Amino acid sequence: MLTLFRYNWQVREEWFDWCEGVPDEELIRQRIGGVGSFLRTLWHIVDSEYSWIHAMEGKPDVQLPFEDYQTLCRVRALSNTCRPEIRFVLEKWTPDWDSKEVHAPWRPGEAFSGGHVLRHVVAHEIHHMGQLSIWARDLGREPVSANLVDRNLG
Amino acid sequence: MLTLFRYNWQVREEWFDWCEGVPDEELIRQRIGGVGSFLRTLWHIVDSEYSWIHAMEGKPDVQLPFEDYQTLCRVRALSNTCRPEIRFVLEKWTPDWDSKEVHAPWRPGEAFSGGHVLRHVVAHEIHHMGQLSIWARDLGREPVSANLVDRNLG
Numbered sequence: 001m002l003t004l005f006r007y008n009w010q011v012r013e014e015w016f017d018w019c020e021g022v023p024d025e026e027l028i029r030q031r032i033g034g035v036g037s038f039l040r041t042l043w044h045i046v047d048s049e050y051s052w053i054h055a056m057e058g059k060p061d062v063q064l065p066f067e068d069y070q071t072l073c074r075v076r077a078l079s080n081t082c083r084p085e086i087r088f089v090l091e092k093w094t095p096d097w098d099s100k101e102v103h104a105p106w107r108p109g110e111a112f113s114g115g116h117v118l119r120h121v122v123a124h125e126i127h128h129m130g131q132l133s134i135w136a137r138d139l140g141r142e143p144v145s146a147n148l149v150d151r152n153l154g
Numbered sequence: 155m156l157t158l159f160r161y162n163w164q165v166r167e168e169w170f171d172w173c174e175g176v177p178d179e180e181l182i183r184q185r186i187g188g189v190g191s192f193l194r195t196l197w198h199i200v201d202s203e204y205s206w207i208h209a210m211e212g213k214p215d216v217q218l219p220f221e222d223y224q225t226l227c228r229v230r231a232l233s234n235t236c237r238p239e240i241r242f243v244l245e246k247w248t249p250d251w252d253s254k255e256v257h258a259p260w261r262p263g264e265a266f267s268g269g270h271v272l273r274h275v276v277a278h279e280i281h282h283m284g285q286l287s288i289w290a291r292d293l294g295r296e297p298v299s300a301n302l303v304d305r306n307l308g
Contacts, residue, residue: 004273033291034284112303119158120302123280127300130188130284137187146281148274149266 002090003153004122008045009083010151011129014144015042016076018136026139027072034131040066041132043075045125050082052121053089055104056097056114093118156244157307158276162199163237164305165283168298169196170230172290180293181226188285194220195286197229199279204236206275207243209258210251210268247272 019027019038027038035044047064054061069075098115112120126146133143173181173192181192189198201218208215223229252269266274280300287297 003269004277007273007277033288033297115157116303116307119161123158123161123300123302126277126280127284127287130281131288133281134187134285134288143187146277148277149270153270 001093001118001122005086005090006153007148007151008122008125008129010153011144011146012042012045012079012125015129015132016072016079018141018144019072022139022141024072028070031135031138033134034128038132038135039070039072039075041128042072043069043078045128046075046079046082048124049086049121051106052102052104052117053086055102056100056117057089058103061105090118155247155272155276159240159244160307161302161305162276162279162283164307165298165300166196166199166233166279169283169286170226170233172295172298173226176293176295178226182224185289185292187288188282192286192289193224193226193229195282196226197223197232199282200229200233200236202278203240203275205260206256206258206271207240209256210254210271211243212257215259244272 019042022038028040030036031038035041043064043066047066050064051061064078069078098113100114102112102114102117104110104112129144129146133146136143173196176192182194184190185192189195197218197220201220204218205215218232223232252267254268256266256268256271258264258266283298283300287300290297
């Protein structure tokens, strides 16, 4: 499972790099589908990953309002800031966490299994990166590759 | 890993259902990005999954040319036809397959690890379903949900 997270982080870094070459107004422009813009999508996947990992740990949710992350630089910094804590949690993962009961503050009264939460976080990011690839082509630009087998993931 | 395949199959079924409610000309219309149309995307994920699973087994590749699958009904039938064999292979999966050397006829001279191949197939489908979700919104329709935690996946 950690390999799929490392795949996502690598793809995400490449999308951050890709965005560096795109005018800011294109990154914040409202688009059809998904959560509406390149920048908001990147913020959303970081926020979502961090929230679910906190929920896994039984910690309170940390609010990371998009209004505080209105530039590519800030969203990338947020991603880098959250990463070590997320990696630390994932690296202590043992198979019994798969059945661990997880409660998310934003879904009161519900319980999720730890295994499904991790799979959800992985699938969530890949799904949104697929959306970016369409918007990239709309801009006439080649998107970041989603290919997994050609990556050095150990 | 099998859970992620079951997630993909469930989402794929919902996309097939979704497509039933869309005029045929919209399913084959050439769109910007991805592999170009709803129908071709659905065919492509089935073809890709089947090809990699065959490669995992060391079997020769089976050609499933898109020209033979030009209707939703045919692509859906192809998906249903391939499923039992794919499920059978995945259900015999043991952890040592993770390091199994896989050769793909369409990538001569290269070797891939079994674990990476499975992750690749999973990520590949999620990525393309993300693309469909943008095209769905372009059509003014609500896409199939990509949510994993709200699905009954056992």
